[in-house]
Amino acid sequence: MSEKVLEVKNLIVHYETQDGVAEAVNDVSFSISAGETLGLVGETGAGKTTIALTIMGLLPKPAGCVISGEVLIDGRNITETSRNRAKQRKNDRMMRRLRGNDVSMIFQDPMSALNPVMRVGDQISEVIRLHSSASRAVATQKAMEMMELVGIPGVRFKDYPHEFSGGMKQRIVIAMALACNPRVLIADEPTTALDVTIQAQVLELMNDLKRQFNTSLLMITHDLGVVAEMCDKCAVIYAGQMVEHGTVEHIFNNAQHPYTQALFSALPSLDKDVDRLKSISGLMSDPMDLPPYCTFYERCDARCHRCMELDPPLTESEPGHFVKCVHFMKDNGAPSPKEGAAAAEASL
Numbered sequence: 001m002s003e004k005v006l007e008v009k010n011l012i013v014h015y016e017t018q019d020g021v022a023e024a025v026n027d028v029s030f031s032i033s034a035g036e037t038l039g040l041v042g043e044t045g046a047g048k049t050t051i052a053l054t055i056m057g058l059l060p061k062p063a064g065c066v067i068s069g070e071v072l073i074d075g076r077n078i079t080e081t082s083r084n085r086a087k088q089r090k091n092d093r094m095m096r097r098l099r100g101n102d103v104s105m106i107f108q109d110p111m112s113a114l115n116p117v118m119r120v121g122d123q124i125s126e127v128i129r130l131h132s133s134a135s136r137a138v139a140t141q142k143a144m145e146m147m148e149l150v151g152i153p154g155v156r157f158k159d160y161p162h163e164f165s166g167g168m169k170q171r172i173v174i175a176m177a178l179a180c181n182p183r184v185l186i187a188d189e190p191t192t193a194l195d196v197t198i199q200a201q202v203l204e205l206m207n208d209l210k211r212q213f214n215t216s217l218l219m220i221t222h223d224l225g226v227v228a229e230m231c232d233k234c235a236v237i238y239a240g241q242m243v244e245h246g247t248v249e250h251i252f253n254n255a256q257h258p259y260t261q262a263l264f265s266a267l268p269s270l271d272k273d274v275d276r277l278k279s280i281s282g283l284m285s286d287p288m289d290l291p292p293y294c295t296f297y298e299r300c301d302a303r304c305h306r307c308m309e310l311d312p313p314l315t316e317s318e319p320g321h322f323v324k325c326v327h328f329m330k331d332n333g334a335p336s337p338k339e340g341a342a343a344a345e346a347s348l
Contacts, residue, residue: 039235054066244321
């Protein structure tokens with residue numbers, strides 16, 4: 001069995017605000033092995049970025065709170081759930097050593113991730129000097145090598161971020177993230193701000209570097225095409241919960257949760273000639289007022305009376321394929337998803 005580099009176990013994260021408590025992440029668990037890529041898929045506000053920030057130890061304080069759960073890197077728990085300030089400071093010191101060295105993150109907007117008044121080469125070499133005993137000269141040489149590795153001439157070491165295009169800035173951010181050869185790389189929608197051609201180049205570059213360094217990758221995206229291109233496993237997140245989890249083949253060839261099926265139905269197809277794409281009706285549940293039953297109930301085409309009676313657990317529908325739906329619970333007394341959809345349609 002492959003070594004598990006990153007494990008997230010029963011993670012619950014809340015944002016405590018003046019307006020109330022937002023339940024951003026609700027009992028999420030997954031793992032990534034060495035050299036493996038997991039795609040986190042879901043619409044805006046589903047909790048994907050909160051999961052990434054929790055792993056990085058960058059939750060906004062004091063609002064963001066890890067209520068319970070564990071995040072393990074190479075078997076070491078890096079999560080601090082205590083409100084004790086001394087323990088929090090100790091955990092913060094540990095995370096400063098880990099960030100950039102064991103786990104790194106590529107942020108969605110490269111312009112906000114780079115210091116606009118600092119040369120890009122200095123920003124890369126700073127990471128190297130923080131996490132090693134390298135001299136300034138050695139760090140500079142390594143930074144230039146990293147720039148060359150991501151396709152940017154080393155002679156541009158002294159250029160500022162505004163002198164680069166969007167795609168080149170993203171390459172600089174990737175070079176910074178990989179400068180210390182981290183075990184885990186988190187990419188938070190790294191191609192959202194780029195045009196289609198540059199997106200393909202950046203994704204190909206990330207794939208090549210992942211194979212070269214044997215890095216484990218957590219790819220956060222709402223683009224199912226990116227998941228198909230990059231990932232080995234896929235987890236679908238809805239209202240802070242994991243509703244379906246399996247290999248890419250499981251999700252793409254046998255999507256079982258009604259939300260996952262709705263995501264695929266909303267995609268354009270070359271095989272079908274339609275006037276309008278199918279959309280998912282309604283809005284995602286308010287994280288400050290989540291129902292005690294299935295959070296997708298109000299928008300689901302396959303809902304039945306059982307869906308309002310409980311919050312279903314993740315159930316293994318086939319080896320390695322997990323679904324959070326009452327229709328896949330054993331001895332649930334509920335109709336199948338297709339029967340449920342037909343009954344819901346008939347009641348409209």
